[in-house]
Amino acid sequence: MSLRWLPSLRGSEVTDRRLYLDRRRFLATTAAGVLLSAVASTRSSRAAPLSGVVPGPFSTDEEQTPFSDVTTYNNFYELGPDKDDPAKNAGRFRVRPWSVAIEGECAKPGVIAYEDLIRPHRLEERVYRLRCVEGWSMVIPWVGMPLAKVLERFEPNSRAKFVEFTTIYAPDQLPGQRLPLLNWPYREALRMDEAMHPLTIFAVGLYGEELLPQNGAPIRLVVPWKYGFKSIKSIVSIRFREDQPVTTWSQAAPSEYGFYANVNPNVDHPRWSQAKERRIGEFFRRETLMFNGYADQVAGLYAGMDLARHY
């Protein structure tokens, strides 16, 4: 019987991830009887470790969702609509070389290579809650840098009220983009004050390693107080804009997904309640927190706004 069926364990009771992976590997190889080949194959499926990562602010000490769950249960429709599709289809997605186009209302537009984009920044670990609009959640130790520090380098001007991000469009590598699931390429956006908020980061890794393709390699947004779909993956363009951009999900179903998409237990999705969530690995649903538990940091951004209308 899988452990997942049991109520949540305390952090101290949880097997260390490395040991856990080793145990899995051991079980698998005992059957095969060939230890070495399996070690090699396991290694090849892991990403490169990131160096010089320092602990960042705002991290939660909640029990972290295991690496194997974070990397095999994904909503990344570009790699297929089912949760296990992205990990299965990740093989053909080439995440190097990579560059990001900087466009719109800023003093320094241009195309910048991924390496040049991240080089000036110190990588921080941020352990954040992730709440999906579908009603499940995880706790993920991201590695990245504050988005504000990145955006400042391009000197957005006074007309920059919003910042829009676009995911790569490459149907030859991303089989989901050959299906008319969404209006490709995927687009997301933040209000400038949301983008510059210290909680908002660009992530380039998790669990101390580079992002795997299914998690949005090589660079993605993480906005922990908003539903997961706002945290756009595999970004190829950043555009500063004066007008509010149209985002992919709000275009696909405007009555269900708004521009703001702040986690809010009091405003239901038209088709299901948002009051509770299932933390991956736990049996019982838990209460969803206002702004995903980040109300102290971000509630001020929305002072005076009717959050039932601006969902």
Place this chain on the structure above:
Amino acid sequence: MRRRRLGLVKAGVFLICLLPLSILAWDAVAGNLGVNPIEAVTRRLGDWAIRFLIIALAVTPVRRLTGWGEVARYRRMLGLFAFFYAILHVFSYVGLDHFFAWGDIWADIVKRRYITVGLLAVLLLLPLAVTSTAGMVRRLGGRRWRLLHRLVYPAGMLAVLHFYMLVKADWREPLLYGAIVGALLGYRVVNALYTRPRPVRA
């Protein structure tokens, strides 16, 4: 001899119908249900409820179109398996997904239209399961029994609608099921129109 062979075939079909449940049980024990096993159990049981409903709905058209009369012997069993998987699907939603939080469940039934629709489909199947025995057919009389069992048609439509309504963006599977149910029910409509009792020829 023939009766014995039929008995064996029937037992075989029964076991095949239990296969999805056996595989699900195996996957649960082996930890193969992925990262969100409760969702996986509920979804898989729901998938099989719809599939068996479609298979049961296909029996009569298949019999008429191919003349393969023997298939009708399995209609009741297939229909009952559709009900069986539908009930397990409901149990999974009530017991695993919500762990008997009746307040939440009631709110879901009232507010979430796809839950309302799904529950309605199961409720329509309930009297059909109850009246599936030979004794019940006798008690109701063939005519009334057949009339009652036409409830399987709206149940099939509601089941597909329930699936369609809960999907976020990938509508391929519910649309496929919808097309099959549409064809199976459409066949009956066409058939009824063309086999209407004709005026007696002079």
